[in-house]
Amino acid sequence: MADTSYKELSLNGLWKNNPAIVQLLGLCPLLAVTGSVVNSIGLGLATIVVLMCSNTAVSIIRNIVSDAVRLPAFVMIIAAAVTCIELLMQAFAYELYQILGIFLPLITTNCVILGRADGFAARNRVMPALYDGFIMGIGFALVLVLLGAMRELLGTGALFANMDLLFGPGAASWQVTVFSNYEPFLLAILPPGAFIFTGLIIVLKNIVDDRIKKYQDALKERPAKGSKRVRVTGTIS
Amino acid sequence: MALMRITSPHAHGPMSTQRVMQNVLLATVPGIVVLTHFFGFGTLVNILWGSVVALACEALALKLRGRDVGFYLKDCSALVTAFLLCIALPPYAPWWLIAVGIASSILLAKHFYGGLGYNPFNPAMVGYVVLLISFPLQMTQWAPPRGVGEVPGLLEALQACFMPASYDAVTMATPLDVLRQNNSLLLEDLWKETAQFGRWAGIGWEWVNIAFLAGGAWLLYQRIFTWHAPVAMLASLALLAALFYDGGSSASGGSPLFHLLSGATMFGAFFIVTDPVTSAVSLRGRLIYGALIGVLIYTIRVRGNYPDAVAFAVLIMNFAAPFIDHYTQPRTYGHKRGEHKP
Numbered sequence: 001m002a003d004t005s006y007k008e009l010s011l012n013g014l015w016k017n018n019p020a021i022v023q024l025l026g027l028c029p030l031l032a033v034t035g036s037v038v039n040s041i042g043l044g045l046a047t048i049v050v051l052m053c054s055n056t057a058v059s060i061i062r063n064i065v066s067d068a069v070r071l072p073a074f075v076m077i078i079a080a081a082v083t084c085i086e087l088l089m090q091a092f093a094y095e096l097y098q099i100l101g102i103f104l105p106l107i108t109t110n111c112v113i114l115g116r117a118d119g120f121a122a123r124n125r126v127m128p129a130l131y132d133g134f135i136m137g138i139g140f141a142l143v144l145v146l147l148g149a150m151r152e153l154l155g156t157g158a159l160f161a162n163m164d165l166l167f168g169p170g171a172a173s174w175q176v177t178v179f180s181n182y183e184p185f186l187l188a189i190l191p192p193g194a195f196i197f198t199g200l201i202i203v204l205k206n207i208v209d210d211r212i213k214k215y216q217d218a219l220k221e222r223p224a225k226g227s228k229r230v231r232v233t234g235t236i237s
Numbered sequence: 238m239a240l241m242r243i244t245s246p247h248a249h250g251p252m253s254t255q256r257v258m259q260n261v262l263l264a265t266v267p268g269i270v271v272l273t274h275f276f277g278f279g280t281l282v283n284i285l286w287g288s289v290v291a292l293a294c295e296a297l298a299l300k301l302r303g304r305d306v307g308f309y310l311k312d313c314s315a316l317v318t319a320f321l322l323c324i325a326l327p328p329y330a331p332w333w334l335i336a337v338g339i340a341s342s343i344l345l346a347k348h349f350y351g352g353l354g355y356n357p358f359n360p361a362m363v364g365y366v367v368l369l370i371s372f373p374l375q376m377t378q379w380a381p382p383r384g385v386g387e388v389p390g391l392l393e394a395l396q397a398c399f400m401p402a403s404y405d406a407v408t409m410a411t412p413l414d415v416l417r418q419n420n421s422l423l424l425e426d427l428w429k430e431t432a433q434f435g436r437w438a439g440i441g442w443e444w445v446n447i448a449f450l451a452g453g454a455w456l457l458y459q460r461i462f463t464w465h466a467p468v469a470m471l472a473s474l475a476l477l478a479a480l481f482y483d484g485g486s487s488a489s490g491g492s493p494l495f496h497l498l499s500g501a502t503m504f505g506a507f508f509i510v511t512d513p514v515t516s517a518v519s520l521r522g523r524l525i526y527g528a529l530i531g532v533l534i535y536t537i538r539v540r541g542n543y544p545d546a547v548a549f550a551v552l553i554m555n556f557a558a559p560f561i562d563h564y565t566q567p568r569t570y571g572h573k574r575g576e577h578k579p
Contacts, residue, residue: 089309129501183333183375184371185337185371185372186371186372186373187370187371188371190370192370193321199349206331
């Protein structure tokens with residue numbers, strides 16, 4: 001990584017190199033648990049915390065661990081962080097812990113985390129590594145929540161159901177019924193819906209990128225009409 | 238000298254895409270007429286509304302993709318998809334159900350993959366399966382046929398479609414459903430006790446299937462498709478049904494004739510399985526493709542939980558079509574059998 005300015009890191013994590021919709025990493029949890037907003041937020045938060053912990057730890061030990069054993073060392077660190085998160089969720093959000101089920105321990109094998117550990121944290125100083133973990137996690141979580149919102153809205157006709165699982169009993173009333181008298185579109189909640197809507201999000205991102213590129217091309221300075229090319233061939237006396 | 242230089246082959250196909258599609262549309266007419274006779278105007282209303290939505294979706298997709306809207310709309314392929322899906326849907330379906338199905342067919346199954354000719358899955362069947370797994374309640378409600386229950390009139394059909402909240406649907410299990418859920422009666426007694434059964438299969442269903450068979454035979458005569466896939470499908474379905482008929486006990490899967498004349502068998506065989514885009518291409522491949530669809534239809538009908546099996550069977554085999562083609566490449570002219578082997 002040549003450029004580790006925070007601005008560049010943010011742009012990469014949130015848009016240009018978004019782990020979920022550009023790198024297409026961590027698709028397994030992305031597809032499996034985004035049936036509702038609360039699940040998405042839960043898994044998104046867990047991923048952010050694990051990414052920050054693992055990136056920091058990997059960055060600290062990057063000069064001590066030899067290349068040959070670096071991957072096992074990284075995985076140990078990630079597994080430790082995931083176990084902590086799991087225990088925390090068990091203590092403070094038990095219902096959500098049960099809903100997320102196997103996908104919490106599976107964060108260990110989430111390619112986003114190992115990818116950032118090996119690709120960024122292992123060759124950068126601690127602060128940029130920590131920030132990269134944070135912003136990549138945010139990028140991943142945002143896609144999770146967007147996908148969760150789309151699927152929950154179409155699949156049940158409401159948004160933010162069961163938020164009390166994560167934010168305490170006060171959040172039980174956050175549910176917004178967007179369409180009343182709605183016939184649930186089950187496909188959106190079932191696995192095919194996850195694939196279809198992930199594809200749609202990627203399409204949207206590509207369309208926006210195309211527009212931006214066209215706009216930038218249009219802004220580039222063009223030679224004024226009627227101007228002539230300078231002759232560069234021939235002898236100069 | 239200005240000689241025209243034309244390279245071979247010189248064969249000229251008289252059929253444009255538009256003509257083929259129009260012929261398919263025409264061939265569905267007997268089936269639609271019989272459906273309307275037995276189940277009322279529901280299917281006609283489905284088709285009318287479905288065609289409007291299909292043309293709108295097609296125009297929208299073509300416009301977004303920057304294609305020539307008029308040229309591609311005129312090939313009638315969107316209309317064919319609408320007809321096929323709406324025939325498969327239960328009559329008296331609400332307007333939003335039809336709209337969701339058509340939109341899935343045209344946008345998801347066809348244009349997301351690149352439009353006509355590039356779709357790996359049959360668009361009408363994708364739409365049907367999307368609806369079936371999303372709205373199982375609405376998708377398994379069939380009206381009783383004429384002679385068993387009252388058949389609603391045209392006004393009621395319109396009301397059922399466009400004001401579904403104010404319409405009380407009368408529904409009845411289809412013969413396939415009744416047979417699958419039967420585990421105590423001999424087939425002979427089941428036939429006597431249940432009003433929906435006719436001579437060989439369900440009342441109405443027999444004639445619907447015969448009508449689609451007639452339409453299919455006409456298409457075959459017009460050389461729109463070859464006989465391989467439909468005949469292989471019907472043969473393997475009948476063979477399996479004969480094997481597991483066991484003389485009509487309570488565990489019987491139903492007679493071969495019952496399976497050939499029930500549900501969407503004939504409609505599937507001649508209008509869905511023969512889709513040139515999504516089926517296998519070589520003739521030997523088509524035989525395998527059709528036969529395996531027949532096997533799947535029988536298995537899902539008898540062992541599965543859904544009212545009919547044609548859509549699932551066809552989609553599963555659509556997956557397999559390229560694979561089948563890979564292993565059934567015809568011998569090129571001039572090469573001997575097995576020449577490529579060492």
